[in-house]
Amino acid sequence: MTVVKAINKISDLIDKIGCWFVILSMAGMVFFTAVQIIARVFFQALSWSEEVVRYLLVWSTFIGAGCVYKRGGHINVTFIQDMFKGSSKKYVQLLVHLLCTAFFAIALYFGIKYMDKQGGQLSAALRIPMNLMYMAIPIGCGIMLLHAVNAIFVIFEKKEAEA
Secondary structure (H helix, E strand, C coil), rough: CCCHHHHHHHHHHHHHHHHHHHHHHHHHHHHHHHHHHHHHHHHHCCCCCCHHHHHHHHHHHHHHHHHHHHCCCCHHHHHCCCCCCCCHHHHHHHHHHHHHHHHHHHHHHHHHHHHHHCCEEECCCCCEEEEHCCCCHHHHHHHHHHHHEEEEEEEEHHHHHCC
């Protein structure tokens, strides 16, 4: 039980941090887009701002997907689960989270491989290593994997409490 509680606390903490990251990255996207518009109209276009906004979007997408998964907000997850009632619903929820766990583990593995392949490239305007940008894939999938494992433990914990 202590492992389950520890995973639950870690999942909650990472979710809170992820939500704040998404809020800040969205604010950053708005800010840098506004700066780019002002610079284009009144001065000279900034070569780097579009790249910053693109990378913030990529990171906020993968981190935000973990925040949505934690709350069960993905349409394919809730749509299937809502079709069942009673004890069969718990088995369907378990199956969905197990399938998601397998998918996230595979995506995490190949995300790391892909990130390693891109390590030698630099971004065009900012000249930063591209593996830092591709790192969003394994980190986002790792967060979703943690949330999926936590959801499985929560289902088992509820079964034990009912028994």
